Amino acid sequence: APVLRLVLGDQLSRSIAALGDIDPARDVVLMIEAMEECTYVPHHPRKIAFLFSAMRHFAEALRAEGITVDYRRLDEPGEGRSFRHGLEQAVARYRPARVVVTEPGEWRVLEDMRGWQEAVGVPVDIRLDGRFLCPLEDFRRWAGGRRTLRMEWFYRDMRRRHGLLLTPGSEPEGGRWNYDQDNREALPADLEAPDPPAFAPDALTREVLDLVAARFGHHFGRLQGFAMPVTAADAEAAFDHFIRHRLPRFGTYQDAMRQGEPFLFHSLISAPLNAGLLDPLDLCRRAEDAYHAGHAPLNAVEGFIRQILGWREYVRGIYWTRMPDYAQTNALEAHRPLPRFYWTGETGMNCLRQVVTETHDHAHAHHIQRLMVTGNFALLAGIDPAAVNAWYLVVYADAYEWVQLPNTHGMALYADGGLLASKPYAASGKYIDRMSDYCRHCRYSPKKQLEDDACPFNALYWDFIARTRAVTARNRRMMMIHKTMDRMGDEKIRALRDKARTFLDGLEYDPPVRR
Ligand code: FAD
Ligand code: DLZ
Numbered sequence: 001a002p003v004l005r006l007v008l009g010d011q012l013s014r015s016i017a018a019l020g021d022i023d024p025a026r027d028v029v030l031m032i033e034a035m036e037e038c039t040y041v042p043h044h045p046r047k048i049a050f051l052f053s054a055m056r057h058f059a060e061a062l063r064a065e066g067i068t069v070d071y072r073r074l075d076e077p078g079e080g081r082s083f084r085h086g087l088e089q090a091v092a093r094y095r096p097a098r099v100v101v102t103e104p105g106e107w108r109v110l111e112d113m114r115g116w117q118e119a120v121g122v123p124v125d126i127r128l129d130g131r132f133l134c135p136l137e138d139f140r141r142w143a144g145g146r147r148t149l150r151m152e153w154f155y156r157d158m159r160r161r162h163g164l165l166l167t168p169g170s171e172p173e174g175g176r177w178n179y180d181q182d183n184r185e186a187l188p189a190d191l192e193a194p195d196p197p198a199f200a201p202d203a204l205t206r207e208v209l210d211l212v213a214a215r216f217g218h219h220f221g222r223l224q225g226f227a228m229p230v231t232a233a234d235a236e237a238a239f240d241h242f243i244r245h246r247l248p249r250f251g252t253y254q255d256a257m258r259q260g261e262p263f264l265f266h267s268l269i270s271a272p273l274n275a276g277l278l279d280p281l282d283l284c285r286r287a288e289d290a291y292h293a294g295h296a297p298l299n300a301v302e303g304f305i306r307q308i309l310g311w312r313e314y315v316r317g318i319y320w321t322r323m324p325d326y327a328q329t330n331a332l333e334a335h336r337p338l339p340r341f342y343w344t345g346e347t348g349m350n351c352l353r354q355v356v357t358e359t360h361d362h363a364h365a366h367h368i369q370r371l372m373v374t375g376n377f378a379l380l381a382g383i384d385p386a387a388v389n390a391w392y393l394v395v396y397a398d399a400y401e402w403v404q405l406p407n408t409h410g411m412a413l414y415a416d417g418g419l420l421a422s423k424p425y426a427a428s429g430k431y432i433d434r435m436s437d438y439c440r441h442c443r444y445s446p447k448k449q450l451e452d453d454a455c456p457f458n459a460l461y462w463d464f465i466a467r468t469r470a471v472t473a474r475n476r477r478m479m480m481i482h483k484t485m486d487r488m489g490d491e492k493i494r495a496l497r498d499k500a501r502t503f504l505d506g507l508e509y510d511p512p513v514r515r
């Protein structure tokens with residue numbers, strides 16, 4: 001009897017554990033376009049199209065190797081409403097000796113997967129996902145007993161373990177582990193970022209685009225203009241383009257934002273990387289090669305490697321060692337619903353309008369846009385973490401809960417009470433003004449606090465500091481801010497808090513009705 005090997009949509013690596021010992025003469029690979037995966041939250045159509053197209057291309061590549069792939073398309077009648085349903089049907093079809101699958105990227109799916117063996121009546125072997133640079137066992141050992149889990153220490157261990165950017169004496173290249181301080185420049189007005197490469201949809205992708213437009217066109221997000229890399233070869237080409245044209249400036253302008261330019265010097269590889277089309281260690285090594293070849297400076301290469309080798313692995317470790325309780329925490333007791341403008345972009349606050357619109361159009365925004373614009377607003381306004389998490393999971397093509405949740409819940413919202421971030425990433429309009437040109441195109445002024453045209457972020461910021469005093473005043477890194485607030489005097493603070501309340505009360509909260 002065959003072994004049935006299930007490959008999920010974000011497991012599109014030839015080296016995935018479930019395919020490890022495949023016998024092409026005997027086994028069947030199962031892939032399922034599952035309605036439930038598209039709708040448990042209403043994913044951005046671009047994200048669905050990207051995954052379906054990447055899945056179909058991956059299936060074709062396996063078939064070209066002589067492997068039998070049973071690919072269940074969404075538009076086949078009666079097929080694959082969910083992973084479980086699709087698997088049950090396939091087991092009935094093939095009567096396999098056993099089922100082999102790789103552990104998923106979301107707790108929700110793992111919980112379900114644990115019940116599959118009983119449901120289908122054949123052994124289900126759930127294999128570890130070997131595509132990460134820190135096995136979860138190692139992360140557990142590293143985290144065990146530590147009260148706070150700072151990324152920086154984890155990252156240094158990872159640099160040593162993988163021998164990246166080390167001198168022959170195992171010291172950090174250049175004498176420092178971290179060049180983040182050099183990576184906070186605003187963008188000079190005359191500096192243009194090169195356009196990222198566009199990948200014109202082939203016939204297979206066009207078919208997917210039609211399907212997704214018909215089925216999910218009513219979800220938040222734009223499908224037109226789809227040009228994402230959907231094969232390993234295209235993703236490699238996209239990464240090459242980044243190394244050649246954007247990596248040299250990636251570090252210096254990592255935190256910068258500019259009106260109308262969502263990509264700047266970023267790599268744009270998160271969606272193909274998280275789906276399995278790229279290998280993280282390979283990306284780090286190729287960036288390191290660019291440094292040794294004198295093509296890119298150390299602050300750029302170290303900054304890039306830190307994101308992949310450090311942050312990406314670290315948030316995954318946090319997710320799997322802390323779930324399911326992690327998602328339930330709400331350290332700052334935030335309960336406000338999500339304002340409607342997160343879905344419509346309709347707000348006078350230009351920075352938010354820009355980021356929501358770019359997110360709608362591209363299923364992408366870069367890190368500082370996610371953290372310091374939409375994330376910062378949600379933090380300051382005290383929006384319910386569950387609502388914010390759901391939004392981030394829906395809108396970004398790279399979002400799977402293992403990476404989205406710690407970034408949103410922990411880093412942006414401080415809902416975990418500081419397990420992940422050493423202090424809340426709260427900022428006033430001054431920060432956004434320094435790092436972008438958004439304020440120049442805004443009806444509000446970041447320099448004003450109480451006037452009618454004062455940037456709402458300013459009042460919201462002081463309201464946040466005052467409101468969260470019990471938690472934030474205990475934080476050593478926030479003491480100065482509380483001292484500053486005390487010096488401002490009660491009357492000023494009261495006026496700012498009134499202004500914040502009036503502003504928040506004036507927002508619309510009902511989600512827009514779609515179709
Ligand atoms: P670059 O800036 O070029 O960075 C290179 C790579 O480093 C990224 O592709 C990514 O794989 C990795 N990386 C960078 N920062 C992080 C990080 N904080 N955590 C994990 N990996 C990182 N990233 C996701 O992949 N999926 C998400 O759902 C996601 N949600 C986020 C939510 C919030 C609130 C915030 C603040 C960040 C989130 N990130 C998420 C991290 C980061 O914003 C994206 O990885 C990045 O913007 C992707 O664009 P890029 O490929 O051009 O990244
Ligand atoms: C995100 C997603 C979507 C939209 N659709 C599918 C699908 O139809 N079939 C599939 O195998 N995977 C899909 N995915 C990715 C899964 O949601 C992902 O594998 C799980 O969340 C575990 O990480």
Ligand code: SF4
Pocket residue numbers: 348349350351352428429430432433438439440442443444445446455456457
């Ligand atoms: Fe955003 Fe305030 Fe600047 Fe307007 S003034 S763009 S709301 S930070």
